[in-house]
Amino acid sequence: MTKHFLFSLAAIALMIAGCCSQADKGNQKNSEASAEELSLATLLSGTDNFVDKPVKVSGTVDHVCKHGGKKMFIFGENPDDRIKITTGEKMSSFDPGLEGSDVLVNGIVREMRVDEDYLANWEMELNANKNDKKHKEIGNGEGKHESGESEENSAENEMNQIKTLRKQLEESGKDHLSFYSIECIEFKEKTESTKQ
Secondary structure, eight states, rough: OOOHHHHHHHHHHHHHHHHHHHHHHHHHHHHTSSSSEEEHHHHHHHHGGGGGGGGEEEEEEEEEEETTTOEEEOOOSSSOEEEEEEOTTTTTOOGGGTTEEEEEEEEEEEEEEEEEHHHHHHHHHHHHEEEHHHHHHOOSSSSSSHHHHHHHHHHHHHHHHHHHHHHHHHHHHHOOEEEEEEEEEEEEEOOOOTTO
């Protein structure tokens, strides 16, 4: 009787394990299937409706950031329809050789909100860093510059960005600005045979 009981218990355990495995596979397929394929124009016309949701979008790679390759920008049929793509957790970087290629990106839409608190903190960090650095003699008049210039120009550029964002925030009449990107899960470079 104990053999029969142990055999029944083992059979039940195998059935449960099989069901769980099938459920996991089903959930993977559902999450992949739920990634809605959109044109870039459609996504950009209602991006706030897709925040934290999976999407698939095609576009042409306009730019891959050279410092680390963690970001690339794609555009759609209209070159003004442009969005930033960032590397996901399991991705190391995008290859700069992708520039000019057509890609299909599968990822999650992310929103970055910029409000007055965000801008004030950013400005405070810039001012704190500026006060911590010793200023160097900049340039020798022949087009060569000391490293201090790029740091100062970068800080100046960031301050200009803060001013521009403050103005946009004020003109929007809202309490925040939203900037959208896609966190890439995977992407495929389209070849002539895969283009439609």
